[in-house]
Amino acid sequence: MTAPVPADVLSRLKAVLGQGGWSTDPERLAPKLIEWRDRWSGTSPFLALPGTTQDVAAVVGVCFEAGVPITPQGGNTGLVGGQIPQGEVLLSTERLKRIRDLDAIDDVLVAEAGVTLAEAHAAAGQARRRFPLGLASEGSATVGGFVSTNAGGTQVLRYGMARNLVLGLEAVLPNGEVWNGLKRLRKDNTGYDLKQLFIGAEGTLGVVTAAALKLYPEMASRAVALAGVASPKAALELLARAKAETGGAVEAFELMGRLGVEFALRNVAGTRDPLAEPHPWYVLAEFASGEAGSAEAAMERFLAGGLEAGLIEDAVVAQTEAQAKALWAIRENQSPAQKPEGATWKHDVSVPVSQVAEFLARATAAMQAFAPGARIAAFGHVGDGNIHYDVLRPDGGSDAEHAARRDAGSRIVHDIVHELGGSISAEHGLGAMKTAEALRYKSPVEVEAMRAIRRALDPKRIMNPRVLF
Template sequence: MDSALPRPPDRLKAALDGLAEGLAELKAALGPGGWTDDPQEIAPWLEEWRGRWHGHTPLMLTPRSTEEVAKAVRICAARRIPIVPQGGATGLVGGQVPFGEVLLSLRKMRAIRAVSPLDDALTVEAGVTLKEAQDAALAAGRRFPLSLAAEGTATIGGVVSTNAGGVQVLRYGMMRDLVLGIEAVMPDGRVFDGLKTLRKDNTGYDLKQLLIGAEGTLGVVTAATLKLVPLLRSRATAMAGLSRAADAVELLARARAETGGGVEAFELMRRVGVEMAVRNVPGVREPLETVTPWIVLIELASGEDGAAEAALQRLLESAFDQGLILDAAVATNEAQRAAFWKLREEQSAAQKPEGPGWKHDVSVPVSRIAEFIDAAETAVLAFEPGARISAFGHVGDGNLHYDVMRPLDADPAAFMARQPQGSKVVHDLVAAFDGSISAEHGLGRLKTDEARRYKSDVEQDAMRAIRAALDPHRIMNPAVLF
């Protein structure tokens, strides 16, 4: 009976046999505890947290050292086995989800390798969470100033590979600005040892900058040396209600001018998103007595005792006098500050009970944020009448999470079927405003094809050339980027 079964062509059979041999070689190289093919153990790492992607893999590798990563990549390179590197699996564009590739998880590489307060530098392995890096910096009397909602699970390797930003980009920049050095395993299995604490190195191409934001396509980041900053002695946080998004841009400009660069965060939230958070997230309350169309979270910090509090008081008083804000509340203790931040950080989670939505992580010039918001609302509602638009994000760097939620009377499946056309409406407008269709989360599987509409031929050709030079067989996260 077996002879009657159809057999794969010889070439396919050879490929399957080669894959089986390659997987066996990977298992032997990493040894017990360095891999699993148990579907139950692998399952939690195959699904994007919003449930949009459900991947599959024949093997999950869990190396414990850079040497083990290098062994695995060398085998995969020799046998042309594709790899998807993964950190904390908190990405929102599907770049960390394998679809048949070997999954290379860095979460067991958790060492704090070095702390150098005099260099304002911290060296950690890729599996260290962002929160753990922050705590290690605090223990040394310093700060690592990148903060985002998923910092308890997002890992350093992941935030480096996606060039994450977070809520303090306004003052400290993206991850690209906070990395001094990188260690990475290149696509051929060689190790790039670039863990330097240098602030200046003008000796040609900067390989670490190529690896930052490359989403695992040019190599596997195994460790990074991070830039630390001094602890600040005063911090003040407030919520303010506004009638227009344009007033937020004006208020930000005034805050920066009056504090001499003391603005750490300036976050904008639309009324729709605030109401969703109050409705759906336990412990979240309306922050102001007055219900306003827009709310901003303002945080100032200073190295001088009491300076941030005084600056915030002056800012709010002058803004009231000028009619920029309608109401405000100042956090008088850490619990109130945490409550303000919870409202902001739970904006995305608050949307899940509301049903499906079209998610957009975009940026436009800061000066044009209000203009973009108005134009996008007109265009989106013309395309999808009744849609609920939740716009929130980092005004200081022009990054908006522009989310279009299902009209209450719309069929969820029919609504989501219109997403490609609806997102094109948003992204075409972003391009018209000289913006970017991905400001923070990367391209991943979600936006790689779409990005080809907006990137010039010069950009795409240069990216492909760089990738081909470093990974000629395209084994590193093959479905992502150009």
């Protein structure tokens, strides 16, 4: 727990922010002090609500001078506890809501940190452009949040993660200075690419206040299908076929186990089983093309070839946008559908795509031995090797007993990931949850290099002090 914030510092923060720019009301703070899975909760004596970059700079400057720690927070959709303060000043970006610019020639959208992903999508759509970062939490996830965590999502296979979609940044450094790096260049070979330090830094190097986001043309055709398959190995063979047959038109390629689908059918109202019979695994594929009718034709060829090769057991193609959304809802509700099922060990991991089937087989065998009766719900972005591997308590078992074994069980899963050349955090970050554990897997050289960067920019370690190295 962080030391109490001195009264004179609180007074100075109130003065620089002015009326409406701060709160100490427990009811106002309450929803920002707990993450949506209820695993992480915290405290804060002061909620800073800056409305401009200059306000952010003033807050950070006061805290830097006094050595008072800050926890930045966007939409509070993080899953590893990095946005939950433990006594620090809580700096929310919720009032940084402006779309500063949208240029269809540069294909760029300049948005402030508090703009939600859904709002960014809508703004891009008004110019017949798209920002291709897709998250289930798009209504609450913010620009500052997904930049600071280097969020992934469902279109990584084609467009990359957040760091591939950011052209420039504006950020307030830990000493209160503003770095204006809001360039919109595709090429700038003049030294270190500073924006990449802030992308994925989880608020440890400063506060991102705005970003120049890369836009793409809208697609003329799009096709979504869900296929039942026998195994992850079959899914990987289908992925290779999809890439080869579409010429790069694969937008998303998702994998879901049957148990996760059953949770959605049971716990999410309005969910229907899309296929006549249950299957061990499911692939959700989306193709998109700039040529009218091309994605639909490619999907038809892909499914026909998969059926003929015996890789697909059954499939359904969305005929309308509503049907496509219904198929996607099954995938996007995989995590929410688990909440009524009790205690869960959640793992956001990545391995080389070629090792996905090996990881699932080894991890599941290990979990069955370690926690007999535990239920495995595995799903994720098989196209980029990112699997959400969740181990739920046995049906009717004890939540407390299962939760008590979480760390030991996760160590087993993460050791397997490491042996396969993977990462214990694929898209959620390390946060407070995995920072200490990551030291087990990262080399001393890498850790010291990260610490040196942090010391250079934040010598007092006031920015999100419990996160990263």
